[in-house]
Every structure is written in C-alpha cells, then in structure tokens.
Amino acid sequence: MTGSGDRRPAEKLKPASGYSDRFLDFHTGESAGNMEHDRAVTAGVLEFLQQRKQGDKPFFLLAGFLTPHFPLIVPEPYWAHYQDKVPMPVILEGFLESLPLNYQHLRVGFHVENVPPDMVKKGRELYYGLTEWMDEQAGQVLRALAASEAANNTVVIYTADHGENMGEHGLWWKNALYDQAARVPLIVSWPARWPGGQRRAGACSLVDVVQTIADLGGAKAPPDWNGNSIVPWLQRPETPWKDRAVSEYYAHNIASGYAMIRSGHYKYVYHTAPDEQHPAQRELYDLQADPGEFQNLAGHPEEKALIEKLHATLVKELGEDAEKTERRCRADYAKGCGEPAKSKRRSSDGE
Numbered sequence: 001m002t003g004s005g006d007r008r009p010a011e012k013l014k015p016a017s018g019y020s021d022r023f024l025d026f027h028t029g030e031s032a033g034n035m036e037h038d039r040a041v042t043a044g045v046l047e048f049l050q051q052r053k054q055g056d057k058p059f060f061l062l063a064g065f066l067t068p069h070f071p072l073i074v075p076e077p078y079w080a081h082y083q084d085k086v087p088m089p090v091i092l093e094g095f096l097e098s099l100p101l102n103y104q105h106l107r108v109g110f111h112v113e114n115v116p117p118d119m120v121k122k123g124r125e126l127y128y129g130l131t132e133w134m135d136e137q138a139g140q141v142l143r144a145l146a147a148s149e150a151a152n153n154t155v156v157i158y159t160a161d162h163g164e165n166m167g168e169h170g171l172w173w174k175n176a177l178y179d180q181a182a183r184v185p186l187i188v189s190w191p192a193r194w195p196g197g198q199r200r201a202g203a204c205s206l207v208d209v210v211q212t213i214a215d216l217g218g219a220k221a222p223p224d225w226n227g228n229s230i231v232p233w234l235q236r237p238e239t240p241w242k243d244r245a246v247s248e249y250y251a252h253n254i255a256s257g258y259a260m261i262r263s264g265h266y267k268y269v270y271h272t273a274p275d276e277q278h279p280a281q282r283e284l285y286d287l288q289a290d291p292g293e294f295q296n297l298a299g300h301p302e303e304k305a306l307i308e309k310l311h312a313t314l315v316k317e318l319g320e321d322a323e324k325t326e327r328r329c330r331a332d333y334a335k336g337c338g339e340p341a342k343s344k345r346r347s348s349d350g351e
Contacts (some may be wrong), residue, residue: 004094008105010255010274019119020111022172025071032073034066034207035133041065042137049144059150060217068130068164070173072171074281077095086124088117089167092294100253102271103169109253112172120167125274150259151191155216159209160267169293170183175249176292177260177269182247188212188234203262204230214306226317246317257326261314267293268310271324275276282322291316 107113165171207227214221215229250257255274269283282298298307
C-alpha cells in the first residue's frame with residue numbers, strides 16, 4: 001500500500017476529542033457514490049455481454065466494484081438482515097496499549113479511538129449488508145454470463161484489494177496488516193477445465209493473480225514482474241506451492257513504514273525505526289494457534305531463528321530492506337511528492 005502522506009512524530013500519541021467525520025456516513029440509504037458507481041459498472045458489463053455474438057474474439061473484462069467500502073450506506077433491507085446479528089470486536093484487556101507504535105498512530109491519526117459502541121455496532125452491521133448488496137451486483141454479472149455462449153469457457157476471478165478492520169484490534173479502514181485488512185477473497189472459476197467445490201488453503205498474493213491471468217491468456221509476462229502463476233496449483237492440488245504472501249504500507253498516519261510476510265501459518269511484520277529514540281518493532285503470529293492475532297510471539301527467544309528466516313525471506317521478496325524503502329519514501333515526501341492527508345473528526349458530544 002502506498003499513497004500521499006507524511007510521518008507522524010513517534011511520540012505524538014495524545015488522542016484528540018471526538019472521532020472522524022467518516023463515521024457520520026454509517027447509515028441506511030438508497031444511494032451513495034460507491035453504490036451509484038457499482039450500479040453503472042454492473043449495467044456496463046451486462047450491456048457488453050448482451051451485445052457479444054458467437055464467434056467474437058476472446059475478451060478480457062475487468063469489473064471494478066467499489067463496495068463494500070465506506071461510506072457505509074446501504075438500503076435498509078440489507079442492514080436489517082444483520083441487525084443485532086454481528087458480534088462486537090474482540091478487544092482484550094490491555095491490548096490497545098500493547099499495539100505496535102504505528103497502529104497506535106493509526107488510531108490517533110484517523111480519529112478512531114473514541115468511537116461510541118453503538119456506532120461500532122451499526123458500522124459492522126452495515127458493512128455486512130453492503131457486502132451482500134455488492135454480492136448481488138456480482139450475481140447479476142454471473143447470471144448474464146451464464147446466459148451467454150461464453151459461459152463454460154470463460155475464466156472468472158473474484159478478488160479484492162483490501163479488507164476492512166471494522167473495529168477489530170481497535171482499528172478501522174485498511175492500513176494495518178492484520179488479516180481483517182490484508183487478507184482478501186480469491187475465487188477462480190472455469191467450468192470447462194476445473195470442477196467446482198475445491199479449495200486451496202495456501203497463501204498467495206495479487207502479484208500471483210496477475211501472473212495467473214497472463215498464463216491463462218497465453219501471454220508472456222515481462223521479466224521484472226513479481227509473483228508466480230497459480231495455474232499448475234489450480235490444476236493439481238498436490239502441486240508444490242510456495243504458500244507465501246507479502247504486503248507493505250508506507251502511506252499516511254504512521255510513524256514509519258512497515259512490511260509483512262505470510263509464510264505457511266506464520267505472519268511476520270517488520271515496522272521500520274521511526275527515529276533514533278524508537279527502534280524497529282516486530283510482530284510474529286501463529287495463525288493456526290492464534291487466528292485473532294492477539295499473541296505477538298516476536299519477543300519469545302525460542303522464535304528468534306524463525307524471525308531471522310522470515311525477515312530474510314521478506315527482504316528477498318521485497319527486493320530491498322524495508323528500512324531502505326522507508327528512507328526512499330521519506331526522501332520523496334521531503335520533495336513534496338505526497339501531501340499529508342488530513343482527517344476531520346466529530347466530537348462525541350456534538351461539538
């Protein structure tokens with residue numbers, strides 16, 4: 001993840017009163033910018049499929065939906081499906097104080113530290129409802145494809161760019177590398193080649209998806225592309241797979257950039273050093289034993305060898321040490337390549 005921003009002083013962690021204005025867009029409604037965009041996407045895809053004729057050239061079509069994404073506005077019936085049915089986030093006692101420094105800055109910088117419980121509850125319900133709304137848009141596309149002559153010989157790939165923290169770990173939006181934000185769905189369908197109902201449990205990245213699309217289309221990917229095609233793994237579940245994914249964040253509302261590698265059932269996150277007084281921080285989670293990512297094992301002496309191995313693999317995957325990436329990022333900001341993103345806040349007492 002990259003984008004406009006700056007670096008917050010590491011010690012500047014005093015929360016402001018109130019919460020972000022983004023939470024004012026947690027309500028029901030028939031229309032919002034993201035829904036209108038997605039309705040137009042659906043209409044455009046349906047028109048394209050309806051106009052295709054047998055014998056037309058093969059096609060590549062990207063349907064880029066925005067939902068589910070804030071503003072969390074969705075028609076009332078969709079919210080009603082989930083009202084009082086979505087559990088609240090699990091926040092263990094003392095956990096927020098133990099968050100890595102960068103994640104504490106995300107809470108303060110995005111003004112999410114004082115969100116009222118009823119707003120957290122409704123936001124989570126609305127997000128589920130908006131997800132169902134978006135699934136129905138995708139359903140319209142799939143039904144139109146099923147009615148076309150290309151149905152059996154069209155590869156459909158369903159994925160996303162990020163998740164939503166939804167108050168888990170005290171965070172909202174994306175930006176963090178917990179599974180709620182960094183893990184995304186990946187569904188691949190090709191009826192003419194693969195029977196449905198299969199699952200591959202290993203990890204992969206979107207760079208692997210890009211390589212897969214090139215492979216399926218018979219294209220040769222440029223030599224500087226990262227990732228590996230998963231076609232052989234889709235074809236034969238016993239095919240060896242690297243079971244690895246990488247993600248990075250060097251954008252706004254943090255004290256320093258950070259990078260993550262998921263390898264097998266372990267996740268390792270390296271937070272670069274904000275300054276000389278604040279050293280680098282590390283996270284290590286055993287997702288098999290701790291799927292909620294509450295037990296950071298990075299400080300356990302017995303995990304030292306594993307951390308060193310994962311860090312070396314992360315650097316190799318990134319092509320450079322994260323500290324070097326952070327220095328380049330700061331140099332770009334100093335040149336004015338990214339203006340600080342400002343987040344408004346709304347006082348909880350109406351001020």
